[in-house]
Amino acid sequence: MLEKKFGAGPWFAVLLMVGACSALYEDQIKKFDWRAENVGKLQQSVVDLNHFQPRILLSTEEGVVASVNVKTGELVWRQVLEQKPRGAIKLLQVSGFSDESSDTAAAPIGSNLGFDMLTVQGHAPALVRGWNSNLGAIEWEWSTMPLNTERAQEALWFYSHSVLYHVVPTWRSHLEVTAYFASSGHSTGSSSKVIASWITAESCLLSGSYYVCVDGKQLISIDLASKSGQVIRTALESQPFGKLTALAGLNGVVIANGKLISVNKDQSVCNSLQSSSYAVGSFNYRKIVVYADLASNNLKINAMYLDNCSPVVELEQNVPFPEHFGTPQLNSFDCMHRKNGDGKGCLFLFSTSAESIVAVQQGRIRWSREESLANVIDSLFVDLPLADSEGTLESEMKGKAGDFTSFDRDIASAFLRRITTQAVQIRSLFLHVIGLGPPPTATQRAGLVRDSFGLHKMLVLLTQAGKIFGVDNISGKHHWQLYLPNVNGFDNAENMRLIVQRSAKHFPLQPLCTILAKDADNGYGVLYRFNPITGLASEGGLLHLDYKIKQLSLLKETEKDFVRGVLLLDASNEVHVYPPHATPLADGLYLYTADVKTAELSGYFVKYAGGKLSSTQIWNARLGGHNSEQQIIGVAAKNPIEHVHSQGRVLGDRSVLYKYINPNLVAFVTQAPDATHKSLLNLYLVDVVSGSVIFTMTHRKVRAPLSIVHSENWLAYSYFNEKVRRTEITTIELYEGKTQANSSVWSSLQAPPMPLVERQSYIIPTLVEVLRETITERGITNKHVLIGTASGSIVEMPWHLLDPRRPIASTTQGREEGAIPYIPELPLPTESHINYNQTVARLRNIYTAPSGLESTCLVVATGLDLFVTRVAPSKTFDLLKEDFDYILISIVLVALTSGSLIVKHLASRKLLKQAWK
């Protein structure tokens, strides 16, 4: 009876703990978190300044249609379409914006037949949607399914006179043109095959209704909208170098070698122009062509009237153009309709090679949107530098870095130094107060000084386009940007990497970050070193290597300058270290590689002898299965900065179950189609030093999407179960047993005992996009798993709920351990959505980093949007609550003290009286 009572105690505690899992208070909204909404790389845009509500309508490569505020660049509305290939936007057509009456829809806006704005997306089926451009709500939708889906991939669409044309080319043979009434999808009945044996994928394009191909020194074009289908040949001065591009807004005009060429005899162009980008619009009710070029960081915008080819002087302007935007391309522009306008009402919209959207007005950049942030591929939280005064103290504490000889343990001199630094501090404080202090440095002025809890950090974001951002994790401000043109991700589906070579801990030395990428031209490795606080290149900045990077690893810090060297394995299995003076530290290191396609793993041993590094392959493993069908779809190693605080788990009988903590353990997941089970998923836990397979598991009738997270002694992964059509999470815990083989040093080579494996599967009532564990400074705080769902929420799930040791039968032992009885479906309480209603569209990844506080973990979620917050898995136990009642506690203190004084006085009086009795 007594035992039962005791058993219920912890049980209750657990329930309470789960129930009170840290949630936000309503007044904490936007206090620790911020969200940035992006749309992706600009594809097509329409600037409309003459609408009753000026706006920019745009479509992007990410499959997003949006409306943007002209003045600020903020989103008015945004619709995220399906994922590619279904969501790839082929055409954005806005009616009623152009003064060209031929392009407007026949029916008025608002009726069911006309349209405001339409998009065509995908190819099999192709979806045509009409939108209300003011609200962003859909008005109608129809779709068409081509019978030959392969050919339809190359299909093109154009719009003319309220008819939508679908052009399907069959290379070197013919074009199939089908016409539909744009807003209903009914076929007009006219569908034609145009025989055109010269068409190839590389040389052709659609300009308005003209299908134009290059053939040597001439252009061959056909007007697809006309009934005749006459072939027009236009001679060129020289053969075009690159691909042709079409000029939107002018029917039958193409740009070849930077010159305008019209294949439409009704459309004249100014042939003398030479520029990198053009756009057509109207100014003072006359049609003009605007062209823009970049020359030595200056963007020159010029314009010409189309009717007489005379320059439009009002629009000529020079705009200083920062380098980090990359090369601009004029996308579209519009001017306020006014008689004799002075050109100040014109807004030019540029898309750049760094995937920014830049709006230029009146000779300056009005606003810009950084759309490369829609594709973040790596992120880092970097400590901010210390304030100067603290810095001197810091250097005193550990001796002058880089100057060890001068530091002796002479007490007198140490005391003297302490006194002088404090005197200097007092003086600077005094000067600061009276306003005579030294001017703060640039980083200090920007507020980039470390706070006492290490919660304020610099968030460095690396994007697919090669643009790098330094973002304030509290305010979301972009402190610096830099752009690396011409870099790519690696082979084997590996992204570029962002690594810290020197942290901000070594005070007089500046922190150092490095980006590892592949040169887009020759495939060789590229290193870019920079200071993550200022965004300036350091140690020479860009470095081109003369080999391909296959694998990389970080070495430990050098003693001289505290740099962590990068160990690189190249395609011919040679090893290199950068910086070279860290080479001796690579001796005795192990590396592994995994080929995604063949599912082959290899392990290497690095040796340093005679001033040279060499690598030897020591093991390899084929996970491809007997017919080599398996492909690796997930690799999960542990976070290298992770600390495991508790070595074991206390069981109900007060004995300890020791965790199997192997730092070299990496999980590999492979998938292959299977004849009987549709799809097989295999999990392998491999010790990558010795190459031994610690554990394997097979799931049948299970397929990707797979997300996996690996930490301490546990592993959790989610997959789709095809048999019961639901997403499940399987969790695994590894234990050494009741004794520890070697409590001080772990060695993979001394054949450590095989672990005990606990496993369990849970149903999760949502689609999982990504899993990530929280991480804290010392690992004392509980670990929670952050689950990113397809709808864009991030759910904080305590490990107690995912624990594979949750007992199925409610036994007393399990209860005493503090485990909750097994329930197959995991709860997703809305209180644990850490991003409340700030959903992250197309959530792709979550990154976590420790803060200076043990209780708090910094989180950034990336996808189309960006969301930054912090979580405290065990609540902020090391911090006073922010609603801590200072007034109450001081009132109580004062009352108690004064009360005791009064009582003392009274007591003494009473005693005196008694003594006199």
Add this chain to the structure above:
Amino acid sequence: MCLKFIVFAALIYSGAGEVVIGQDELVDEVSGLYTIEGRVAPPESIFPPGQGSPGSRGAPMSKETSKWQTEVSITINDGEFKGFVREDGQFIISGVPSGSYILDVHHPDVFYEPVRVEINPKGKFRARKVNYVQPAQIMQVPYPLRMKPLMPFKYFQTREQWKITDFLFSPMVLMMVLPLVLMLVLPKMINDPETKKEIDNLQFPKMGNDMPEISEMLTSLLTGKQPEPKDKKPVPAARQTKKRKDQ
């Protein structure tokens, strides 16, 4: 055979080598792609009129009403298929092959229950409640779908408000108050003057010995004054009386 039929039917229909979906049941069958239809009730239908939106924007719902159509997203399979809501709340998802799907209506502030939609290869639609734990259990819901908001999401904890009753009934305060009551009230309840005197003589001197000295030290520390000898005097006197009594 089947392929031939498809081609044949397609030729009859459009003659263009393409099939337009969403206009004719026959075509749906031919292309093997179907259209899911339904209607979403606006999220504010669960809020009593005049109440603010439960979101962070803090703007009243009336301002947001025009935008709920862009905030709602209707997805199948993690955005593989999507539907968009018209101003009147109607939606279609076109070009969906036959199969079993979970249709999610997601609004950042309001919860809509997901529905499993099954389209068999003949083009028959069936909608039922989602049951992950027991997929065999079937509870049908009407098709075309009617998605109603179930409840607003409750993302936030409510802050504890300071109340006098909470303070008074907290165990700490009770623990402090009860002995105090015992100390003050019990002596008064003793009627016998002899015992009363005894208690007074026994207990107070002891208290007088320890307690005031600590507070004295505190006050001297706080005020910086020397402890006054006047305060000390009664203490030895009390001790003497006590000693005398004991003897």
